[in-house]
Amino acid sequence: MDDRHTIENFLLTGADEDFCALFEAVYPRVRRYFLLRGIEVGEAEELAQDVMVIVYQRAGEIREKEFFNGWLFKVAKNELTRFWRHRLLRARIVEMEPLDDELAEQLMTEMEVAGSSDFVEWVSYLEPAERDIIILRFVEELSYEELAVALAIPIGTVKWRLFNAKKKLAPIIKALLPATARRIN
Amino acid sequence: MTHLFSEEEWNDYLEEQIDDETRDRFEAHLIGCLSCWKFYERMANATQALRVSGAGMRSVFALQDRQLSAGLRGVFAKIDEAEGAKRDQPRRVIQQRLDALAAVMAPMCGSQTATKALRAAAQVSHARSLERVTEDNWTSFLMSLKPIAAVMCGETGARLVWESGQF
Numbered sequence: 001m002d003d004r005h006t007i008e009n010f011l012l013t014g015a016d017e018d019f020c021a022l023f024e025a026v027y028p029r030v031r032r033y034f035l036l037r038g039i040e041v042g043e044a045e046e047l048a049q050d051v052m053v054i055v056y057q058r059a060g061e062i063r064e065k066e067f068f069n070g071w072l073f074k075v076a077k078n079e080l081t082r083f084w085r086h087r088l089l090r091a092r093i094v095e096m097e098p099l100d101d102e103l104a105e106q107l108m109t110e111m112e113v114a115g116s117s118d119f120v121e122w123v124s125y126l127e128p129a130e131r132d133i134i135i136l137r138f139v140e141e142l143s144y145e146e147l148a149v150a151l152a153i154p155i156g157t158v159k160w161r162l163f164n165a166k167k168k169l170a171p172i173i174k175a176l177l178p179a180t181a182r183r184i185n
Numbered sequence: 186m187t188h189l190f191s192e193e194e195w196n197d198y199l200e201e202q203i204d205d206e207t208r209d210r211f212e213a214h215l216i217g218c219l220s221c222w223k224f225y226e227r228m229a230n231a232t233q234a235l236r237v238s239g240a241g242m243r244s245v246f247a248l249q250d251r252q253l254s255a256g257l258r259g260v261f262a263k264i265d266e267a268e269g270a271k272r273d274q275p276r277r278v279i280q281q282r283l284d285a286l287a288a289v290m291a292p293m294c295g296s297q298t299a300t301k302a303l304r305a306a307a308q309v310s311h312a313r314s315l316e317r318v319t320e321d322n323w324t325s326f327l328m329s330l331k332p333i334a335a336v337m338c339g340e341t342g343a344r345l346v347w348e349s350g351q352f
Contacts, residue, residue, distance in 0.1 A: 020257060027256050032246040049259045056264055117245065119238035138239030144202075159193035166199070170231040177234055 007068045011059055019056055027052055029140055030076050036120070036135050037080060037128075047083055051076050069142055070149025077132065077150060118177065125172050130165040137162060189214055199225075199232045279318055282350065286330070289349045293338035302337055306330035323350075 003025045010018040030051050034044035054075050062071050119139070123131045129151075136142045136150060147158045190198070190211065197203040198211050215222050248256075283303060290299035307315040311325040318326050327350040335343035 023257050023260065024253055027253065027260075028246065028248045031248070031256075032242070035246060036242065045256060045259070049256060049263060052256075052260045053263045053267065056260065057267070117238065117241060118234070119242050122235075122238070134235065135239075138235040139242045141239075156193055159196040163192040163196040163199075166196075166228055166231050166235070169235070170227045173231045173234045174227065 008065065011062065011065050011068065014060060022055070023052060026055070026072060030072065033073065033076055033135060033140065034080065036123070036139065037131065039080070039083070043083070047076075047079050051079055054079075064149075067146055067149045069140070070146035073136055073140065073142065073146075073150035074152065118173075121176065122169055122172055126165060126168065130161070130168065133158070133161050134165050134169070195228070199228050275320060279320065279323070282323075283315070283318065286346060286350055289346055290334060290338055290342070293342045298337055302330065302333045306333050327351075 006018075006021045006025045010022040012018075027048055031044050031048040034047050035041065039047065051072070055072065059068075062068060123134055126134060133147065133151065136147055142150060144155050144158050147162075148155045151158065151161075153161070194203065194207060194211075198208065203211070215225055287296065287299045287303060290302060294302070304315050306329040307313070307318050307326055310318075310329040311322040312318040327347065330350065331343050331347050334346040338346065
């Protein structure tokens with residue numbers, strides 16, 4: 001079953017088993033979004049779970065069901081804003097429990113792979129809002145309409161922001177990519 | 186605006202989401218304008234590189250079954266917790282009301298006597314016990330409390346308790 005049908009099924013029934021199927025399709029994407037926005041693995045998973053709780057509780061309120069992905073990332077973006085605000089306000093330093101070796105190794109591998117990728121390096125040159133739109137467009141493959149919902153901006157502004165983010169990235173990509181990888185097919 | 190075209194049109198052209206008429210205009214212009222052609226080439230390369238690299242990111246963060254299961258368990262635990270808190274909320278409100286009544290009575294008759302008065306009122310009300318006082322039987326509880334409060338705190342104190350107990 002493709003993701004679109006999985007989403008439609010859950011929105012139609014709201015049943016736990018359909019939520020499980022939706023979770024499998026959606027949770028990895030939300031988790032990835034948080035990781036690419038620079039959140040540590042454990043916190044990214046917590047945040048992604050919080051987003052899924054909201055999906056479970058409030059998906060029935062979505063008016064335009066074809067823009068579920070846009071709504072999903074709007075929720076994720078709000079959770080991220082809440083997370084940063086909370087982190088800023090937190091006065092005390094919480095002592096972290098040590099990770100077990102297997103988990104630490106697995107997490108490090110994942111972050112090392114991501115951290116050494118071109119994409120992560122390129123977006124690091126962007127402002128947070130630009131980073132959002134580039135990640136949602138090129139990793140999550142959101143349509144213009146879905147981006148408009150996710151970022152709460154008109155479609156014209158989506159296109160304008162995408163263009164300007166790419167314009168900013170073009171010389172960076174040119175400078176950082178090897179010449180052989182730069183040729184257009 | 187970049188030459189004849191807006192940023193939105195440039196973006197649509199680069200992402201191949203443009204109508205035929207505008208695409209023809211673009212291509213007619215690009216043939217004769219070297220600076221726009223160079224700009225297009227640079228932007229198209231960047232767009233393509235982002236597409237390829239973005240696709241690579243999707244596989245980097247793929248999850249194993251056990252990670253998905255752990256995530257799903259975490260979500261259902263959070264849902265249960267949220268629903269439990271929702272269920273407990275009315276009880277918390279009632280407890281706050283009872284605490285408020287005890288706080289009103291305590292200066293007049295002492296805190297232990299106030300607690301005993303609340304317990305006695307609950308027993309003779311529809312609630313039958315302090316733990317079973319709810320929003321539904323609150324009025325019955327309050328009516329039972331009023332004469333008890335009158336004995337312990339006087340008529341004025343009882344009126345104050347009655348007023349404080351109104352939702």
